[in-house]
Structures are given as C-alpha cells and as structure tokens.
Amino acid sequence: NHVKGRRMELVRDAIVAAIDERRLMVGQFYIESRERALKASEEKYRNSVDHAPDPMYEIDPGSLIVLGANAAALDLHRILPYEREKELIGERLTELTPSEMQSGVLKHVEQVIANGTDQVLDLPIGGRFFDVHSALISSGSRQFIQMILHDVTQRHEMLDELVKAE
Numbered sequence: 662n663h664v665k666g667r668r669m670e671l672v673r674d675a676i677v678a679a680i681d682e683r684r685l686m687v688g689q690f691y692i693e694s695r696e697r698a699l700k701a702s703e704e705k706y707r708n709s710v711d712h713a714p715d716p717m718y719e720i721d722p723g724s725l726i727v728l729g730a731n732a733a734a735l736d737l738h739r740i741l742p743y744e745r746e747k748e749l750i751g752e753r754l755t756e757l758t759p760s761e762m763q764s765g766v767l768k769h770v771e772q773v774i775a776n777g778t779d780q781v782l783d784l785p786i787g788g789r790f791f792d793v794h795s796a797l798i799s800s801g802s803r804q805f806i807q808m809i810l811h812d813v814t815q816r817h818e819m820l821d822e823l824v825k826a827e
Contacts (some may be wrong), residue, residue, distance in 0.1 A: 720806040722774050723796065727756040728805060737810070741787045773797050773806050783817060786810070790817040 710717055716734035720727055730738070730749055737750045740755075748759060758766045765781070772779035773795045781793040791810040798807050 715812070716791075716810040718806075718808040720754055720770075720808060722770070722804055725752060725770065727752055727757070734810075737787070746811050769793065769795065770806065783813065784810075789814040 711731045713731055714733055716737045717731045718727055718734055719729040727750055735749060749757070754766060754770070755763055765784075769779050769781055774797060776795045778794075780795070783790050784793050790813050792813050793808060793810055795806055795808040798805055
C-alpha cells in the first residue's frame with residue numbers, strides 16, 4: 662500500500678510538473694506574441710511617420726534640441742540656406758531659425774509647453790508657407806514636442822490670386 666501510494670504521488674507530481682511546464686510554455690508564447698505584435702506596431706508607426714509627406718520633428722521641451730526628424734524634414738532642411746550647413750538632429754531649434762523668426766518660434770514653443778498644443782498659420786519658410794502644428798507628447802517618463810509643418814503654399818498662392826482678381 663505504501664509503495665502504491667508513493668507511486669501515485671510520483672505520478673501526480675509528474676502530471677502537475679507537466680501542467681506547470683505547459684502553462685509556462687503557453688505564457689511565454691503569449692508574451693513573445695505580444696512583444697512581436699508591439700514591435701511590428703512600433704515599426705509600422707515609425708515607417709508611417711518617416712514616410713509622411715509633411716516635415717515632422719521631435720524636440721526636447723527643455724533644451725529645444727531636435728531629437729528626431731522624418732525624411733520630409735531632412736529634405737526641407739537640405740534646401741534652406743540658413744540650415745543646410747548645420748546638422749538637424751542634435752541641434753537647438755533656435756540655431757536652425759533665422760534671427761528674425763526666433764521670438765515667434767520661442768513663443769510658439771512656450772505655448773505648446775503651457776497648453777499642450779499650439780499652431781501657427783502661414784509661416785513663411787524658404788519661399789514657401791507652412792501651417793505649424795505642435796503638441797507636447799508624453800511617452801512613458803519622457804516628453805517631447807512633436808512639430809508638424811504642413812505646406813500650404815498652394816493655398817496661399819490661390820488666396821493671393823483671388824485678392825488680385827478682386
């Protein structure tokens with residue numbers, strides 16, 4: 662009887678161990694699946710931002726250093742005479758701005774920090790016009806300003822033509 666009871670305990674322990682191992686495997690599978698899905702989602706987001714037609718910037722709200730920029734922002738940076746000699750990433754926003762525009766840029770950033778968002782319409786940059794939309798974004802313990810420039814040159818030119826026609 663004692664031997665039979667001991668065998669039953671061993672069988673039970675083996676079954677419990679097998680179930681526990683199976684639970685760990687299933688749990689690990691779900692964790693890995695979620696991690697893969699999260700990575701895929703992050704990659705999709707990064708690609709959509711990088712390939713967006715509007716210049717987009719990530720700016721540190723404390724130092725005003727440009728932390729990141731998409732391809733459209735880099736393209737715009739290369740054609741601006743007052744910027745092209747400087748690096749974009751790692752540069753302070755005020756160093757990338759012509760002196761006559763710096764107070765307006767600083768006021769815009771102050772509004773973003775105070776209110777969470779701000780916009781500037783019809784900002785002239787390099788012979789073109791942009792609507793600037795910025796928001797203070799929190800990601801975990803990190804905050805940054807996301808600044809998006811939408812080219813409205815065509816709208817601006819059409820309005821000028823309408824005014825001239827009147």
